[in-house]
Structures are given as structure tokens and as C-alpha cells.
Amino acid sequence: NAGVTQTPKFRVLKTGQSMTLLCAQDMNHEYMYWYRQDPGMGLRLIHYSVGEGTTAKGEVPDGYNVSRLKKQNFLLGLESAAPSQTSVYFCASSDAPDVYEQYFGPGTRLTVT
Amino acid sequence: DQQVKQNSPSLSVQEGRISILNCDYTNSMFDYFLWYKKYPAEGPTFLISISSIKDKNEDGRFTVFLNKSAKHLSLHIVPSQPGDSAVYFCAATSGGYQKVTFGTGTKLQVIP
Numbered sequence: 765n766a767g768v769t770q771t772p773k774f775r776v777l778k779t780g781q782s783m784t785l786l787c788a789q790d791m792n793h794e795y796m797y798w799y800r801q802d803p804g805m806g807l808r809l810i811h812y813s814v815g816e817g818t819t820a821k822g823e824v825p826d827g828y829n830v831s832r833l834k835k836q837n838f839l840l841g842l843e844s845a846a847p848s849q850t851s852v853y854f855c856a857s858s859d860a861p862d863v864y865e866q867y868f869g870p871g872t873r874l875t876v877t
Numbered sequence: 878d879q880q881v882k883q884n885s886p887s888l889s890v891q892e893g894r895i896s897i898l899n900c901d902y903t904n905s906m907f908d909y910f911l912w913y914k915k916y917p918a919e920g921p922t923f924l925i926s927i928s929s930i931k932d933k934n935e936d937g938r939f940t941v942f943l944n945k946s947a948k949h950l951s952l953h954i955v956p957s958q959p960g961d962s963a964v965y966f967c968a969a970t971s972g973g974y975q976k977v978t979f980g981t982g983t984k985l986q987v988i989p
Contacts, residue, residue: 768920799979806881806966806979807921854920864909864970864977868920 766790768869770855776875777845785840785872787855795858796838797822797866798830800851807854813838845876880904881969883980891988896954898983900967903948907969907978912941912952915964915982924965925952957987 771786787796794815799807809822813832827849829841838857842849852873856866882901890896900910908929913921927934927941927950934941940953954961967980 804981806879806981808979809977856920864911864926865923866977868913868922870918870920 768855768857768867770853770869770872772872773870774873776877777842778877779846781845782841782843783845783874784842785853785855785874787838787840787869788836789838789855789857789867790836791857791859791867792835793857793859793867794835795860796832797856797858798828798838798840799854799856800824801854801871802851810840810853842874845874847876850874850876878903879981880907881967881978881980883965883967883983885983886981887984887986889986889988890957892959893956896952896957896961896985896987898952898954898965898967898985900950900952900980901948902950902969904969904971904978905948906971909970910941910943910950911968911970911977912939913966913968913979915966921966954985957985959987959989961985962987 768789797812798810801807808824811830813819816835819830831839852871854871855869858866911926912924914924915921925936925939943950964982964984966982970977
């Protein structure tokens, strides 16, 4: 049982390039989330999904898109990367709307130059 | 506007002593609070939580206290162990799984 995994672990992009971060969970959780963590800012919610085929905006969605084509996968896309998107990205999942505990992946460190 | 605040970026405690990590919040609609622990190069892991209908919750060496009137919660670790050295995030929600608000974290160092 791997829990929540994220691919890749590290990435360096040039401004304007695009990329996709992959999150996979094997716990059959309905709810999945993408956060970014910046120094002095805590974790901020980018987008989330309440089930296969659904997505919704979080606190800081601009510049990102997401897709949840399969229940176990949640993809985060950057269409045109900017230096302001340099951050550590965490994916998380949870079981039910009234269960607030979230399970996090190990993170992806993204640098945009 | 930081609705969940952890005003101490770091804390050092001797092994065996009590560690007290503090968290303040401004949104009176928050009704559930969580603490997460994060080691370097890993994702946060859930530690302990408390509902607003309680003022204390214990789990082994970890106890969370909630003071609703002061909008303040604290995490007590007794006794502290070197393996407790990590960043601790306080989080709060007002009843929606998608609306968990995290604090900025406190880095705890337990000195052997």
C-alpha cells in the first residue's frame, strides 16, 4: 500500500514551458487536493476534486489546470510556467466529506527560471 | 489575511521536557482543528485533531487544547523525544473538506 505518490520529485522549468504533475493514490479515496507550500505561507489549496470527473478551484488556482479522469489519479498542469510558480507542490487525498484528515504525498519541488 | 497563525517559527526543547506549540485563529466559523507533522523531504502527516465541541483531546504523548473564547489552540508533547523534531502545522476548517486552512508552521527541535 503506497498511499499517495507524486511524480516527478524534482523539476526545473524555463519560463513559458509547460508540464504536468501526477498524483496517484491507492486508498480508493474520493477526494483529492493539490497544495503549494511557499516559505512563510503555509500550504495553500490550488484545486481539488470531490470525485472522478470533477474538479474545483481552491484558494490560488490561477495559472494551473487539473484533471481527474480516473479516481486514483489527479493531474496538475502548468501551461506556461512563471517564476512565481516556483514552489513545493503537495498532493493529498481524503476518504469522505466529514473526515478531515488528509493523506499527503511526498511533494514535488519545482523551480521555474 | 492569515486566518490561522503560528507566531513562533521555531522552538527548541530539551529531550524529556514538554513542548508547547501554539496556534491562533481569527475565523469564528472554524469548528474543527488539526495538527500535522512534517519531516524534511516528506509530506505532512496527520497527528491529532479536535472538534470545537471539546476543549481537550489526547493521543499518547500528544494533547491538543482548544480555547474557543481566545481563538487559541495548543499542542503539548510530553515527554519530547528527538524523533519529534519536525515542522508542525496547525490547520482549521469550517465544515468543508475543501476549506482546510493551514498555518505557516513551527519548526520544533528536540535536543538530546
